[in-house]
Amino acid sequence: MSNQKKFDKIVSDIKKIKIQGARNVAKSALNAYFLIPSEKSKDILLKSRPTEPMMKNVLDMTKKYSQGKILKHFDESRQKINEHIFKLIKNGDVIFTHCHSTSVSDALVYAKKKGRKFEVYNTETRPLYQGRKTAQELGKAGIKVTIFTDSAFEIALLKTQDTKKVDKVLIGADALISRGVINKIGSGMISEIAYHHKIPVYIVSDSWKYTSKKVPLEQRNINEIWNNAPKNVKIKNPAFEFVQKKYIKAVVSELGILSYDNFLKKVSKTSKN
Numbered sequence: 001m002s003n004q005k006k007f008d009k010i011v012s013d014i015k016k017i018k019i020q021g022a023r024n025v026a027k028s029a030l031n032a033y034f035l036i037p038s039e040k041s042k043d044i045l046l047k048s049r050p051t052e053p054m055m056k057n058v059l060d061m062t063k064k065y066s067q068g069k070i071l072k073h074f075d076e077s078r079q080k081i082n083e084h085i086f087k088l089i090k091n092g093d094v095i096f097t098h099c100h101s102t103s104v105s106d107a108l109v110y111a112k113k114k115g116r117k118f119e120v121y122n123t124e125t126r127p128l129y130q131g132r133k134t135a136q137e138l139g140k141a142g143i144k145v146t147i148f149t150d151s152a153f154e155i156a157l158l159k160t161q162d163t164k165k166v167d168k169v170l171i172g173a174d175a176l177i178s179r180g181v182i183n184k185i186g187s188g189m190i191s192e193i194a195y196h197h198k199i200p201v202y203i204v205s206d207s208w209k210y211t212s213k214k215v216p217l218e219q220r221n222i223n224e225i226w227n228n229a230p231k232n233v234k235i236k237n238p239a240f241e242f243v244q245k246k247y248i249k250a251v252v253s254e255l256g257i258l259s260y261d262n263f264l265k266k267v268s269k270t271s272k273n
């Protein structure tokens with residue numbers, strides 16, 4: 001396969017969510033860029049998922065750093081995050097998650113391998129069901145996992161209809177900004193409800209998702225919601241949502257387990273953008 005064909009395939013997989021999650025998108029975009037390193041390639045990649053500052057940050061870094069050096073950060077950061085999450089999870093915990101975040105999934109699988117005993121509640125995550133991917137990965141690793149419809153998230157969080165009370169919410173992030181976090185649609189309401197019921201919400205994320213720039217919120221194709229819908233029915237398909245920092249107990253990144261404000265202080269010293 002030519003480099004052009006390989007590049008086009010990566011772009012198409014990112015657009016179709018075959019490659020999804022901020023970290024995987026950024027890593028794949030980096031690999032695609034090095035197949036055809038040009039400004040045009042950068043533009044095409046950035047347009048493939050607009051709400052992804054980590055992709056923008058790593059593509060900008062290619063001016064100064066080699067592909068290998070940037071990729072090394074992904075592995076080192078993941079290892080540190082996994083160790084922080086291992087410390088955070090207690091035996092017997094019920095952990096709630098939403099969508100599919102590689103950072104969350106990897107950390108849970110790591111904790112399981114190191115002997116922590118816990119279970120996970122998660123959402124399907126309509127319209128594209130990324131929650132099934134999470135459930136599959138966790139189930140494969142031997143973690144007890146229960147999946148709920150998105151609308152049942154409050155029942156899953158609280159001790160209501162034959163469910164246990166959730167001890168911690170762990171979600172990923174697409175963007176870390178000064179006012180809070182942008183993540184999959186649903187993350188805002190889940191975090192708000194969790195906060196009001198004193199369930200701590202942890203954002204599991206590489207610090208390279210931080211940006212001081214404005215982040216556009218991606219609107220996805222309406223066919224994902226209802227293909228062949230009646231013509232007089234209007235459909236909106238927002239992919240992402242804002243989570244206010246007051247709902248967030250801590251950001252778990254390679255920089256440590258930090259309150260949102262402490263994370264901001266630390267990241268502004270290390271940030272390259």
Ligand code: RUB
Binds near residue numbers: 020099172
């Ligand atoms: C995925 C999503 C994830 C973040 C973080 O949305 O919201 O929580 O991207 O993922 P989508 P990661 O499926 O639309 O990309 O931890 O893998 O970077």
